[in-house]
Amino acid sequence: MVDHNSRTGARLDRARLTREQFSALRRMLEPVLATNAFYRDKLAAAGVSRPEDIASLEDLRRLPFTTRRELTEDQAAHPPHGSLLTFPLERYTRLHRTSGTTGLPLRWLDTAESWQWLVDSWACGYDAAGVGAEDGVFLAFSFGPFIGLWCAFEAARRVGAMAMPGGGLSTEQRARLMADNRATVLVSTPTYALHLADVARANGIPAMDSVRVTIHGGEPGASVPATKRRIADAWGATCFDHAGATEVGSWGFECAELSGLHINESEFIAEVLDTASGEPAAEGELVLTNLGRVGMPLIRYRTGDHVRLASDPCTCGRTYVRLDGGVTGRVDDAMVIRGTVVFPAALENAIRSVPQVTEYAVDVDRRGTLDELRVRIERAEDGGGAPAAVAESIRRATGLRAEVTACAVGVLPRYELKSRRVRDHRNTPI
Numbered sequence: 001m002v003d004h005n006s007r008t009g010a011r012l013d014r015a016r017l018t019r020e021q022f023s024a025l026r027r028m029l030e031p032v033l034a035t036n037a038f039y040r041d042k043l044a045a046a047g048v049s050r051p052e053d054i055a056s057l058e059d060l061r062r063l064p065f066t067t068r069r070e071l072t073e074d075q076a077a078h079p080p081h082g083s084l085l086t087f088p089l090e091r092y093t094r095l096h097r098t099s100g101t102t103g104l105p106l107r108w109l110d111t112a113e114s115w116q117w118l119v120d121s122w123a124c125g126y127d128a129a130g131v132g133a134e135d136g137v138f139l140a141f142s143f144g145p146f147i148g149l150w151c152a153f154e155a156a157r158r159v160g161a162m163a164m165p166g167g168g169l170s171t172e173q174r175a176r177l178m179a180d181n182r183a184t185v186l187v188s189t190p191t192y193a194l195h196l197a198d199v200a201r202a203n204g205i206p207a208m209d210s211v212r213v214t215i216h217g218g219e220p221g222a223s224v225p226a227t228k229r230r231i232a233d234a235w236g237a238t239c240f241d242h243a244g245a246t247e248v249g250s251w252g253f254e255c256a257e258l259s260g261l262h263i264n265e266s267e268f269i270a271e272v273l274d275t276a277s278g279e280p281a282a283e284g285e286l287v288l289t290n291l292g293r294v295g296m297p298l299i300r301y302r303t304g305d306h307v308r309l310a311s312d313p314c315t316c317g318r319t320y321v322r323l324d325g326g327v328t329g330r331v332d333d334a335m336v337i338r339g340t341v342v343f344p345a346a347l348e349n350a351i352r353s354v355p356q357v358t359e360y361a362v363d364v365d366r367r368g369t370l371d372e373l374r375v376r377i378e379r380a381e382d383g384g385g386a387p388a389a390v391a392e393s394i395r396r397a398t399g400l401r402a403e404v405t406a407c408a409v410g411v412l413p414r415y416e417l418k419s420r421r422v423r424d425h426r427n428t429p430i
């Protein structure tokens with residue numbers, strides 16, 4: 001809560017930004033150390049009992065990490081909500097839940113103040129994409145317990161735009177609603193943006209005509225260059241990436257320079273750690289401390305996101321750090337195939353670079369002692385040479401030989417949330 005709406009904080013010089021971050025952290029630690037059982041005990045074990053003990057990044061680095069597994073275990077040990085609550089239950093006004101794709105679902109509670117912080121953080125993404133009062137924002141999600149779309153929905157109101165919920169509708173109905181109401185902004189997963197455009201086009205619905213901006217979360221695709229280009233072409237719009245997670249909040253957005261994700265450092269302290277050594281590095285796992293979600297905070301949370309810091313400041317003038325290529329994968333999604341480390345996003349970029357590919361699925365298997373990379377693609381009618389082109393594109397990007405086959409259009413699954421196009425069927429952990 002350095003600057004409550006983060007709009008001026010983005011341009012502070014780095015020294016001032018750091019000072020503001022740590023005073024926000026100390027403000028948050030005051031109630032947390034007093035009444036948050038989870039962190040009071042965890043930080044006491046690290047020798048921290050007073051907020052003033054944490055004045056710098058060096059102090060912060062002495063604190064233990066918080067992991068997803070700890071959170072899951074805590075909620076199992078203290079059902080249903082765990083011991084990470086700073087306030088009595090009656091202070092909380094919202095409950096959301098993770099999708100459970102990476103483990104047991106986590107429940108996450110927010111007070112009214114924490115919720116406002118989440119919404120304000122999300123609104124930074126709209127600001128950076130130039131979305132405001134003239135815009136109609138269509139949210140192509142079913143409105144379930146997943147938190148991101150609720151934040152995006154309320155953040156639209158926060159920037160004065162008109163929010164249009166897209167729950168309970170078929171894809172065709174969504175396209176019609178967008179066209180009929182002249183939506184100018186689409187918020188969806190990257191995968192679903194492509195599917196929605198396909199369906200609109202196939203049914204002659206001019207949903208794209210009024211759209212000028214698309215913003216994507218839930219999956220990393222909008223920072224994968226080939227996917228980003230494809231979304232921008234399909235919608236005739238500027239495609240922005242956005243990043244966040246239920247448990248930590250909306251931490252990253254893309255500015256109009258489209259040069260990677262900015263981390264919202266007014267509301268988060270970010271560290272990037274080498275996955276092997278745990279030491280600070282330019283590339284590795286993103287570790288976040290949120291500064292305004294006092295009701296259920298996270299300190300040094302290992303996000304599991306693999307990222308790469310950009311070395312130069314962004315030309316937009318924001319002093320926030322930037323991640324080249326956004327979230328380049330999940331740390332535990334890294335696969336070793338025939339001795340080569342491969343992230344699903346790298347395969348996505350290679351496959352989607354072939355324009356005829358409309359959808360794809362990747363299976364990694366082991367036959368005998370040899371790893372096999374098999375790719376199925378759906379292709380446009382003029383896509384006769386697509387399998388060979390995809391194999392060549394993968395070879396160029398990763399050095400790996402892939403067996404690529406074409407299948408009928410509509411055979412492969414479509415996803416609204418959390419696509420799983422890459423499946424590793426080998427049992428051996430890396």
Ligand SMILES: [Zn+2]
Pocket residue numbers: 255256257262314315316317318
């Ligand atoms: Zn920028």
